[in-house]
Amino acid sequence: MTFQVLVGLLLGDINKLLGIFEMNLVNFKSALKTLKSGLPIIFPTDTLPAIGCLPQFSKIIYEFKKRDKNKPLILMGSEHHQLIDYVHESAKEDFKSIASKYWPGALTIVIPTSEKEAEILTSNDLTLGLRIPNSKVAQSLMLLTGPLLTSSANISGSTCSITTEGIASDFPSVAILGPVPWDKSSGKASTIISWKKSRDWRLIRQGEVLVKELY
Numbered sequence: 001m002t003f004q005v006l007v008g009l010l011l012g013d014i015n016k017l018l019g020i021f022e023m024n025l026v027n028f029k030s031a032l033k034t035l036k037s038g039l040p041i042i043f044p045t046d047t048l049p050a051i052g053c054l055p056q057f058s059k060i061i062y063e064f065k066k067r068d069k070n071k072p073l074i075l076m077g078s079e080h081h082q083l084i085d086y087v088h089e090s091a092k093e094d095f096k097s098i099a100s101k102y103w104p105g106a107l108t109i110v111i112p113t114s115e116k117e118a119e120i121l122t123s124n125d126l127t128l129g130l131r132i133p134n135s136k137v138a139q140s141l142m143l144l145t146g147p148l149l150t151s152s153a154n155i156s157g158s159t160c161s162i163t164t165e166g167i168a169s170d171f172p173s174v175a176i177l178g179p180v181p182w183d184k185s186s187g188k189a190s191t192i193i194s195w196k197k198s199r200d201w202r203l204i205r206q207g208e209v210l211v212k213e214l215y
Contacts, residue, residue: 025178044182045133052148072123078142088112110194
């Protein structure tokens with residue numbers, strides 16, 4: 001290996017380190033503090049990196065992403081009991097059946113919302129997308145913070161980066177959950193299904209998960 005190649009490799013490593021130092025990295029404790037202040041954080045999932053906030057601060061996601069306010073956000077949790085109260089009574093049995101089979105995993109379940117939780121809605125049809133990601137880091141975070149309203153960590157209309165360096169470039173002021181690098185994710189969006197009535201599910205978007213109950 002030539003001297004020039006060695007120097008090039010070293011400079012590449014140095015640039016990566018400098019990029020990490022320039023990131024707004026936070027640990028779990030600081031992430032919780034940031035979220036409670038009304039600001040979002042970015043964290044890894046099993047599919048695409050997510051930008052998330054506490055449910056009462058949902059407007060901040062739309063502002064940072066420049067997202068159309070008619071596009072709803074997804075509520076992520078770490079455990080089933082965190083999300084069940086958001087589900088309308090009429091859909092609970094079907095929800096439990098599907099969730100127990102496919103969670104944690106890359107499946108978003110759009111479900112009618114219970115009346116007592118309707119104030120967090122970001123949709124116009126009284127429904128809410130729910131998911132538990134198959135990511136230990138994401139689950140540990142939301143075990144601490146409670147459920148988070150989320151979206152993919154990209155500016156709306158642009159491709160979602162799966163590297164922390166790319167995300168930091170898009171969102172230089174948003175805290176990123178460390179440590180980095182994160183575990184590798186699929187880089188693909190989740191499957192989305194929507195409940196219509198008892199035992200009647202509709203496919204909204206096909207992703208990694210194939211839901212047998214639809215066929």
